[in-house]
Amino acid sequence: MLVAKNLSKSYKELKALSNVNLSIKKGELYGMLGPNGAGKTTTISILSSLLKPDRGEIFYEDKSLYQNLSECKKLIGVVPQEIALYEDLTASENLNFWGTMYGIKGKKLQTKSDELLEFLGLTDRKNHKVKTYSGGMKRRINIAAALLHDPKIVFMDEPTVGIDPQSRNLIFEVIEELHSRGLTMIYTTHYMEEAERLCDRIGIIDEGKIIAEGTLDELKASSSIKEEIHLKYSNPQKNGLEKLSEKYKGQLLINKDHLILSSSQANAELPELIQLCSQSELLLDKIDIRSLSLESIFLELTGKSLRD
Ligand SMILES: Nc1ncnc2c1ncn2[C@@H]1O[C@H](COP(=O)(O)OP(=O)(O)OP(=O)(O)O)[C@@H](O)[C@H]1O
Ligand SMILES: [Mg+2]
Secondary structure, three states: OEEEEEEEEEEOOEEEEEEEEEEEOOOOEEEEEOOOOOOHHHHHHHHOOOOOOOEEEEEEOOEEOHHHHHHHHHHEEEEOOOOOOOOOOEHHHHHHHHHHHOOOOHHHHHHHHHHHHHHOOOHHHOOOEHHHOOHHHHHHHHHHHHHOOOOOEEEEEOOOOOOOHHHHHHHHHHHHHHHHOOOEEEEEEOOHHHHHHHOOEEEEEEOOEEEEEEOHHHHHHOOOOOEEEEEEEEOOOHHHHHHHHHHOOOOEEEOOOEEEEEEOOHHHHHHHHHHHHHHOOOEEEEEEEEEOOHHHHHHHHHOOOOOO
């Protein structure tokens, strides 16, 4: 469906993308997982022709994007990271505006717009001005707008950031339904849980490079980590946490009230960890051993956390 070869893009001295290669199959839901500034939006902007790469080639169904721009653009729908809606218009009016931009008119536009508003759970509010909508509802109109012209591939750039849990769940259900209907999608996120739940294949992106790619099982199998020790603590002492961080360099994530230690053999590592915690005067509230997550894989590959 989509092949991108050696995409590179710099903003002055900053290399936002270097030699990104992608090959997305028809019907695939591909997740691009990476922290802030990794290059997700830059990649999506380039793939959807909003931004020109410095180098590289893009093909949609074997046709070069730049040599067949208007034809390829019809295949593409984009849900941008920044919400692009007219606040003083209603949801219906916003969709009418976008539909007209895509060249859809009259009854066809009306029917399609109503069908999508229903699909996104917005029928009740469709005649209210967008400025009265929650962040999650606005995001849902954005998704509807991207689907108006029946695209064959849809890019969703972090569609669940900063929205309420109800809208987030609804968006997940919508994406799963679109996936089951065979729509090809590229989904960017910095939430590993979303990539794990939704995506057929995941590309991990950091500092403008895809550093690992595969199904969740493939990514797990290629890692030397097998398990994670999750340890909930209280009474944190700065010195104690520093000592632990020193001892388990590149293996330990420290959060506000819990630690995650990536491990190749959790049972063997646990006694020493408990001893070190006790020496550091950390009070242990709960310990459990879980199977490997993408967070640990990211830590292993980059030495840093997915979240700031
Ligand atoms: N228009 C621009 N001018 C200069 N630098 C830019 C511009 N757009 C992006 N960048 C830089 O390029 C890098 C990649 O940015 P990009 O927006 O693609 O990251 P991202 O993965 O989408 O991040 P986020 O999760 O914060 O949305 C960042 O270092 C960013 O600061
Ligand atoms: Mg972005």
